[in-house]
Amino acid sequence: MTETVALNNGRLMPLVGLGTSRAGDDDSLARLVATAVEAGYRLIDTAAVYGNEAGVGRGIKDARVAREDLFVTTKVWNDAHGRDATLAAFEASLERLGLDYVDLYLVHWPVPSKDRYVETWQALEEIAARGQAKSIGVSNFQIGHLERLAKETGTVPAVNQIELHPYLTQVALRGHDAVNGIVTQAWSPLDKARGLMNDATLTELAGRYERSIAQIVLRWHVQSGIAIIPKTSTPARLAENIALFDFTLAEDDMALIDALNADLRHGPDPDVHA
Ligand SMILES: NC(=O)c1ccc[n+]([C@@H]2O[C@H](COP(=O)([O-])OP(=O)(O)OC[C@H]3O[C@@H](n4cnc5c(N)ncnc54)[C@H](OP(=O)(O)O)[C@@H]3O)[C@@H](O)[C@H]2O)c1
Numbered sequence: 375m376t377e378t379v380a381l382n383n384g385r386l387m388p389l390v391g392l393g394t395s396r397a398g399d400d401d402s403l404a405r406l407v408a409t410a411v412e413a414g415y416r417l418i419d420t421a422a423v424y425g426n427e428a429g430v431g432r433g434i435k436d437a438r439v440a441r442e443d444l445f446v447t448t449k450v451w452n453d454a455h456g457r458d459a460t461l462a463a464f465e466a467s468l469e470r471l472g473l474d475y476v477d478l479y480l481v482h483w484p485v486p487s488k489d490r491y492v493e494t495w496q497a498l499e500e501i502a503a504r505g506q507a508k509s510i511g512v513s514n515f516q517i518g519h520l521e522r523l524a525k526e527t528g529t530v531p532a533v534n535q536i537e538l539h540p541y542l543t544q545v546a547l548r549g550h551d552a553v554n555g556i557v558t559q560a561w562s563p564l565d566k567a568r569g570l571m572n573d574a575t576l577t578e579l580a581g582r583y584e585r586s587i588a589q590i591v592l593r594w595h596v597q598s599g600i601a602i603i604p605k606t607s608t609p610a611r612l613a614e615n616i617a618l619f620d621f622t623l624a625e626d627d628m629a630l631i632d633a634l635n636a637d638l639r640h641g642p643d644p645d646v647h648a
Contacts, residue, residue: 377389377619381509381557382555382556383509388415388445390615392606395424396424402429404430406609407429407430407436411433413616416443417446418447430446434472445478447476448467448480449479449480452648475505477508479507480512480535481494482514483642485648499527512531513561514537514647515644516644538558538562540576540632541569541637564588564592588604589614590631593622597628
């Protein structure tokens with residue numbers, strides 16, 4: 375089972391959740407979600423743009439855990455910025471999920487070219503005030519976007535979900551999040567299992583700690599206070615990716631992983647992504 379982190383509204387969020395982007399069709403995803411809950415996952419991360427909210431919703435219904443013990447995140451896509459479009463997109467997400475509330479609703483990208491993320495955020499504030507999203511947050515927001523929300527709106531995001539892994543450690547943005555009471559949550563925490571899986575430092579640590587490279591990387595995240603949503607559609611990896619709370623990396627070894635940073639961003643640049 376995963377540990378939790380307190381959000382700035384007092385609610386608890388599991389530190390480890392399941393990412394579901396490109397995790398299969400609705401049938402296989404429904405099975406995967408139910409299996410993940412069985413394996414101890416309590417947070418499921420989806421988004422309107424993944425086209426899989428119906429599969430996630432079915433998996434949640436099939437899981438043998440009460441709804442209030444699960445934490446469901448979804449996100450408003452870039453084509454629905456602006457108050458009315460966001461409120462409509464949220465209703466459509468709830469409908470597809472088959473739920474009457476989500477635990478966390480995120481603005482997926484700031485889309486600065488549209489310059490409507492402040493208004494979009496205010497729509498999320500309305501949704502939160504109605505209790506239909508227990509917490510609200512953002513994704514891919516840079517310091518400048520967060521500063522603008524702070525200046526022009528009344529609510530601090532509970533979460534900022536950003537691309538983050540040992541090759542892109544995002545120290546400045548994490549620092550800004552922390553000072554402002556925003557929990558940083560890493561997407562692509564394994565950098566989609568690319569070069570990290572052959573990294574010499576991580577291979578050495580995996581051998582020494584007798585853990586997989588994925589577990590070393592994911593432990594580095596949670597030990598750094600970063601929430602994570604690793605994606606796997608391989609049932610055997612579900613247990614592996616959540617078995618992170620029975621070992622500790624020594625400070626020197628944490629520093630070795632910190633030093634792997636290369637500011638290597640594989641996803642889009644949030645300052646220009648539309
Ligand atoms: N907010 C955003 O803009 C944004 C953007 C991208 C993603 N996300 C969210 O973040 C989640 C995770 O990110 P991601 O899917 O990009 O990348 P990721 O979680 O870093 O990596 C997923 C890849 O790693 C493999 N993998 C998982 N566990 C493994 C293990 N123990 N050993 C070896 N390989 C392993 C998976 O393969 P198998 O599936 O074949 O096991 C898959 O190919 C997404 O699913 C989505 O929910 C959000």
